[in-house]
Amino acid sequence: MSSLSVSSNGIGIANLPNQKHKIISGKGVNFTLMVCGESGLGKSTFINTLFTTTIKNYKSPGKRHDKQLDKTVEIEITKAELEEKMFKIRLSVVDTPGFGDYINNRDSWLPIIDFIDDQHENYMRQEQQPSRQDKIDMRVHACLYFIRPNGHSLKSLDIEIMKRLGSRVNLIPVIAKADTLTPNDLQIFKENVRESISANNINIFSCAIDSEDEYTTVRNQSIAAVSPFSVIGSTEIVQTSDGRKVRGREYSWGIAEVENDNHCDFKKLRNLLIRTHMIDLISYTEDIHYEYYRQQQMATRKFGEPKLKKSENPKLREKEEMLRKTFTEKVRNEEARFRQWEQQLIKERDRLNKDLESQHTNIKRLEVELDQLYQQGGGRNRTVRR
Numbered sequence: 001m002s003s004l005s006v007s008s009n010g011i012g013i014a015n016l017p018n019q020k021h022k023i024i025s026g027k028g029v030n031f032t033l034m035v036c037g038e039s040g041l042g043k044s045t046f047i048n049t050l051f052t053t054t055i056k057n058y059k060s061p062g063k064r065h066d067k068q069l070d071k072t073v074e075i076e077i078t079k080a081e082l083e084e085k086m087f088k089i090r091l092s093v094v095d096t097p098g099f100g101d102y103i104n105n106r107d108s109w110l111p112i113i114d115f116i117d118d119q120h121e122n123y124m125r126q127e128q129q130p131s132r133q134d135k136i137d138m139r140v141h142a143c144l145y146f147i148r149p150n151g152h153s154l155k156s157l158d159i160e161i162m163k164r165l166g167s168r169v170n171l172i173p174v175i176a177k178a179d180t181l182t183p184n185d186l187q188i189f190k191e192n193v194r195e196s197i198s199a200n201n202i203n204i205f206s207c208a209i210d211s212e213d214e215y216t217t218v219r220n221q222s223i224a225a226v227s228p229f230s231v232i233g234s235t236e237i238v239q240t241s242d243g244r245k246v247r248g249r250e251y252s253w254g255i256a257e258v259e260n261d262n263h264c265d266f267k268k269l270r271n272l273l274i275r276t277h278m279i280d281l282i283s284y285t286e287d288i289h290y291e292y293y294r295q296q297q298m299a300t301r302k303f304g305e306p307k308l309k310k311s312e313n314p315k316l317r318e319k320e321e322m323l324r325k326t327f328t329e330k331v332r333n334e335e336a337r338f339r340q341w342e343q344q345l346i347k348e349r350d351r352l353n354k355d356l357e358s359q360h361t362n363i364k365r366l367e368v369e370l371d372q373l374y375q376q377g378g379g380r381n382r383t384v385r386r
């Protein structure tokens with residue numbers, strides 16, 4: 001886990017207290033953001049991009065940002081403290097390993113579901129303690145689900161995972177690597193994803209549109225219109241043909257800019273998360289997702305009873321599967337060895353039986369010969385023969 005404390009300028013978090021919900025500015029808020037999705041879609045790059053574009057003079061706080069393009073192999077949490085006009089946000093970003101690396105793909109996302117549930121569980125247990133001050137709150141307020149820009153639509157694995165995520169967290173679908181699709185293809189892909197989300201009844205976070213002031217309503221409409229958000233992630237600063245230095249990805253045909261609304265929705269997404277809808281995300285988590293978890297657990301467990309069921313870790317399951325295979329193999333080999341040995345014993349028994357039989361036949365023959373000898377000798381003293 002890495003952490004840093006930075007004072008940021010002008011990203012708009014000072015507007016947060018103006019949002020509908022009353023919060024004490026001195027205390028600030030905890031906000032936890034999670035990214036998940038298939039491997040190699042740019043989740044870790046996105047986190048770096050978010051930090052470097054959100055926090056002025058951001059310097060790599062830890063190893064993950066130096067060797068950022070390594071495959072993520074375990075859940076990693078990066079913390080930052082943002083402060084503006086006395087308003088504080090304690091931001092935690094949870095990076096997760098991508099799916100698609102395990103033999104059994106279907107279960108590779110279970111640790112992510114477990115992580116979300118565990119945070120609800122931890123919070124619930126702290127609430128049940130006599131002293132409920134200073135609770136540690138790592139409940140996930142928003143989960144960005146990265147979708148592969150394959151030009152078609154959601155895959156069945158995406159649908160299955162998104163359904164589960166949507167029932168326990170504010171799910172925000174994100175189209176990864178927007179620079180790999182033409183603007184036209186991106187629009188068609190967005191439409192397909194939107195249709196698939198609604199056809200499969202996937203519960204995604206959608207901000208309320210209508211508001212008392214017209215400006216907010218229009219802003220909310222423009223946010224809703226671009227969903228699912230397309231993003232471009234980059235850790236590089238590049239120079240555009242008109243001389244601007246921007247964060248982006250350089251191609252022979254030009255520059256794909258992270259913070260350009262014509263190239264992707266990164267800015268809109270960042271605004272939604274950190275500026276316009278952070279409080280909504282926090283209160284939905286509190287009032288809907290956490291409350292649902294709490295009620296479900298209360299209905300199935302006695303007060304204070306520990307959680308029983310825990311889904312399995314796919315890596316452990318793989319290991320268990322391997323052990324089971326080795327064990328079965330060993331048993332099979334031993335059985336074969338035993339059967340061979342049994343065959344040898346049967347053969348030996350048959351040989352000995354045959355031996356015994358021929359000995360019997362020999363004895364019988366000798367008896368007959370002896371009888372004949374007696375008879376020839378006058379039949380005296382017959383009992384001597386045995």
Ligand SMILES: Nc1nc2c(ncn2[C@@H]2O[C@H](COP(=O)(O)OP(=O)(O)OP(=O)(O)O)[C@@H](O)[C@H]2O)c(=O)[nH]1
Nearest residue numbers: 039040041042043044045071072097098177232233
């Ligand atoms: N074209 C393009 N490539 C990107 C973008 N974002 C990241 N990449 C590249 O995609 C590759 C994978 O990026 P990561 O950020 O490591 O992907 P990840 O989703 O964290 O992968 P896992 O940790 O394996 O799950 C890297 O080579 C990045 O440079 C993007 O927006 N567009």
Ligand SMILES: [Mg+2]
Nearest residue numbers: 043044071072
């Ligand atoms: Mg990663």
